[in-house]
Amino acid sequence: MSPTKAVIIGCGAVLEHIHLDALRSLQKSGLVEVTAVVDPVDEMRRRALTWFPGANAFAQVSHALESTQLQVALIFSPPAHHVSGALECLAAGLRVFCEKPLATDAQDALRLVQHEQSDRIHVGMIRRTFSGNRFLRQSVAEFVDLSDFEFSWFEGGRYSWPISSESAFLQSRGGAGIVLDIGTHALDTIAWILGMPDSVSITSDASQDFTESNATLEVKLPSGRGKMQLSWTDPLPNGFSISSALGDVWLAVHGQPNVYYRQSRAKPWNVVQPARVASSSAHAELKLPKTTSFSQIELTAFLTNRHGFLTPVSEAHAILTMLTSH
Amino acid sequence: MKRIAVVGAGGFLGRTVIDEIGQRLDVAAIAVVRSPKSFPTLMNVANEVRFTYGSSSGLERALEGCDAVIDVSLGEVAGISGAATQLLSACQSTGIERLCYTSTYAVNAVKRSRLSPTKIPSEYGRQKFRAETQLLERAAATKIRIFRPGLIWGPRSSWTLKHFRSLVDGNIAAPAANAMKQSAPNLIFAPNLARLMIDSALSMESQTIVDCADLWWSSWEDYFVKMASATGLHHSQVHVATRLIRAGLAEELLELVFNNRFLTSVFQRGKAALPKTAIALLKLKFKPAPKPWQAVSASARSTTITTSQVHRDGAFSAMQRDIFVGWPPPTRNLVDEGLSELVGMCEALDMTAKWLRQAGYFQVTGLESAT
Numbered sequence A: 001m002s003p004t005k006a007v008i009i010g011c012g013a014v015l016e017h018i019h020l021d022a023l024r025s026l027q028k029s030g031l032v033e034v035t036a037v038v039d040p041v042d043e044m045r046r047r048a049l050t051w052f053p054g055a056n057a058f059a060q061v062s063h064a065l066e067s068t069q070l071q072v073a074l075i076f077s078p079p080a081h082h083v084s085g086a087l088e089c090l091a092a093g094l095r096v097f098c099e100k101p102l103a104t105d106a107q108d109a110l111r112l113v114q115h116e117q118s119d120r121i122h123v124g125m126i127r128r129t130f131s132g133n134r135f136l137r138q139s140v141a142e143f144v145d146l147s148d149f150e151f152s153w154f155e156g157g158r159y160s161w162p163i164s165s166e167s168a169f170l171q172s173r174g175g176a177g178i179v180l181d182i183g184t185h186a187l188d189t190i191a192w193i194l195g196m197p198d199s200v201s202i203t204s205d206a207s208q209d210f211t212e213s214n215a216t217l218e219v220k221l222p223s224g225r226g227k228m229q230l231s232w233t234d235p236l237p238n239g240f241s242i243s244s245a246l247g248d249v250w251l252a253v254h255g256q257p258n259v260y261y262r263q264s265r266a267k268p269w270n271v272v273q274p275a276r277v278a279s280s281s282a283h284a285e286l287k288l289p290k291t292t293s294f295s296q297i298e299l300t301a302f303l304t305n306r307h308g309f310l311t312p313v314s315e316a317h318a319i320l321t322m323l324t325s326h
Numbered sequence B: 001m002k003r004i005a006v007v008g009a010g011g012f013l014g015r016t017v018i019d020e021i022g023q024r025l026d027v028a029a030i031a032v033v034r035s036p037k038s039f040p041t042l043m044n045v046a047n048e049v050r051f052t053y054g055s056s057s058g059l060e061r062a063l064e065g066c067d068a069v070i071d072v073s074l075g076e077v078a079g080i081s082g083a084a085t086q087l088l089s090a091c092q093s094t095g096i097e098r099l100c101y102t103s104t105y106a107v108n109a110v111k112r113s114r115l116s117p118t119k120i121p122s123e124y125g126r127q128k129f130r131a132e133t134q135l136l137e138r139a140a141a142t143k144i145r146i147f148r149p150g151l152i153w154g155p156r157s158s159w160t161l162k163h164f165r166s167l168v169d170g171n172i173a174a175p176a177a178n179a180m181k182q183s184a185p186n187l188i189f190a191p192n193l194a195r196l197m198i199d200s201a202l203s204m205e206s207q208t209i210v211d212c213a214d215l216w217w218s219s220w221e222d223y224f225v226k227m228a229s230a231t232g233l234h235h236s237q238v239h240v241a242t243r244l245i246r247a248g249l250a251e252e253l254l255e256l257v258f259n260n261r262f263l264t265s266v267f268q269r270g271k272a273a274l275p276k277t278a279i280a281l282l283k284l285k286f287k288p289a290p291k292p293w294q295a296v297s298a299s300a301r302s303t304t305i306t307t308s309q310v311h312r313d314g315a316f317s318a319m320q321r322d323i324f325v326g327w328p329p330p331t332r333n334l335v336d337e338g339l340s341e342l343v344g345m346c347e348a349l350d351m352t353a354k355w356l357r358q359a360g361y362f363q364v365t366g367l368e369s370a371t
Helices: A013-028 A042-051 A061-067 A079-091 A106-113 A131-143 A178-194 A274-279 A282-286 A294-303 A313-324 B012-022 B036-042 B056-063 B077-093 B107-115 B123-138 B158-169 B190-203 B220-230 B248-258 B261-269 B276-285 B332-336 B345-358
Strands: A004-009 A032-038 A056-058 A072-075 A095-099 A121-124 A149-156 A199-204 A214-221 A224-231 A239-243 A248-252 A259-262 B002-007 B027-033 B048-051 B068-071 B098-102 B143-149 B151-153 B187-189 B208-212 B303-310 B316-324
Touching: A004 A061, A004 A079, A013 A032, A013 A042, A013 A294, A032 A042, A032 A061, A042 A056, A056 A061, A061 A079, A072 A079, A072 A294, A079 A095, A079 A106, A095 A294, A106 A313, A121 A294, A121 A313, A131 A178, A131 A248, A131 A259, A131 A274, A131 A282, A149 A178, A178 A199, A178 A214, A178 A224, A178 A239, A178 A313, A199 A313, A274 A282, A282 A294, B002 B012, B002 B056, B002 B190, B012 B027, B012 B036, B012 B190, B027 B036, B027 B056, B036 B048, B048 B056, B056 B077, B068 B077, B068 B190, B077 B098, B077 B123, B098 B123, B098 B190, B107 B123, B123 B143, B143 B190, B151 B158, B151 B190, B158 B220, B158 B345, B187 B190, B190 B208, B190 B345, B220 B345
Parallel strands: A004 A032, A004 A072, A032 A056, A072 A095, A095 A121, A149 A224, B002 B027, B002 B068, B027 B048, B068 B098, B098 B143, B143 B208, B151 B187
Antiparallel strands: A149 A239, A199 A214, A214 A224, A239 A248, A248 A259, B303 B316
């Protein structure tokens, strides 16, 4: 089978620090061929060509679509440009992988949901590939009474993404704060494991023109409720727990595979057999080596049409609506 | 309004200094950081955030218009002294009169090593010592105050998190209050250190080296028991130093190492090769005897104290050393003199426990219901 011809839209930090190694590996294995790269900045394009020497570089998406035979688009540009890029690619008949968040504005993102080919776009929520999350999605009812539960989510630490400008955090420039950055991951994971929330209320420290660096999300689900605490300033105990009369479960939020459970608060925590968690991992399902990165799993799933690892655009839009309607 | 540049503001201590400046109406906090990735940490608390992009010209631009500098940057250990002199040059070229520099208590180990080769100086302490020396040599008209904190604790401190987790696990490794070689813990509550730095940045008139520590703790056991109490843990949770006391054999090994120059040099090159218990015992054995805490007048924050000199054979004797600066409990005098009131022990413990609770650590460790 010939490799899928792909265009990369946005050659900045997301490509370099998350997807580059995975894409080069997939290109080497013959699953994908990066034939075009798009970025408005000369230096970024030049740098991308050193990573993908066989590709052509373009400053605009339309030029790439006109000049190159393409099958899929991989959108890694800043969130404010996701929707416009995705619409152009859908119009050209491409399947689209879009990094999260789907957009910075739910109204803007609605254009993708209402697009007649909306089933051809998927949103990358890398945490759906985490073994612990996949295990809980399948087995949470074993440990927790899902008719009445509470959850808590703590995720905090110094921001460490290698950005080159503070404008990414200015509201006047369409910047995104911690709610869009981390909140989308957190809420998508909750929705994926426990079902779509009914409502979310948010309090944050956003001030003047700056986006928020701390936020608390109160989440209501049909038969449960929970609180998320997100911070770019304070080190928090990065984990996610669900509690009920039947028992509690806890797992880390950054992809560590161990899942802990206990039958009541008075009892000690136990670790779920690692083999059980591993059996529901993405690696096992896609028959990939254990060392395969989460990014490679995500892109492999997209390129091979295994969509259980990606977020449908309608779900991404619902999450975005809850997070941005305040 | 005075403008204080906080260099390295993105770190734990930097953020504390920014928060403390934010409590004052007469001072503006200018956060100076290397790159925009520190921006989200500071954007909603500092008056302004400036970036140096790692260059000396960038640093000079970032300091323009500021009245004083508090340096709490960390950086690479190997580059500590270079960064300090670069900062001093930038202060001098931008006309900044006052510089508060964060060093470390570990520089004392460097001095001790000159007296006794058996004391192992850390690379961090050596670099900070070099930085201190260069700053004082080149100070010219710049007024410099060098702070030598030990272990900085309080909300957001990684040490506090480590101690809290150890308490919850019942796994504290520190000398008990009645131990033979017990010494007062070298701890400083972060907001107090920040307040002292801010006061100095606004009003110091001479070069000073400041060894700063809380005066509250009579022993490590005292600190851990009070921390346990503040966080709602029963004092029986504090199991102090049992691990160290049991390790009699390791002490003999250390005697051998310390009485043999060849082994000492081997140890200096590769102390990681020794068991952790042996290293812990080494620290315990060669720690100075308990310091007699001297009364400090309410109006002065510095004095000279008698401390211990370590001899080649491992024994200690008294010596006058450096300038030790502690401070008494807050009084009206200090406030009247324009100095900040410092946080007292109970309030410090309460602030720390409150932060641990708000940040979710009580919930994660199952303490929520107990408190």
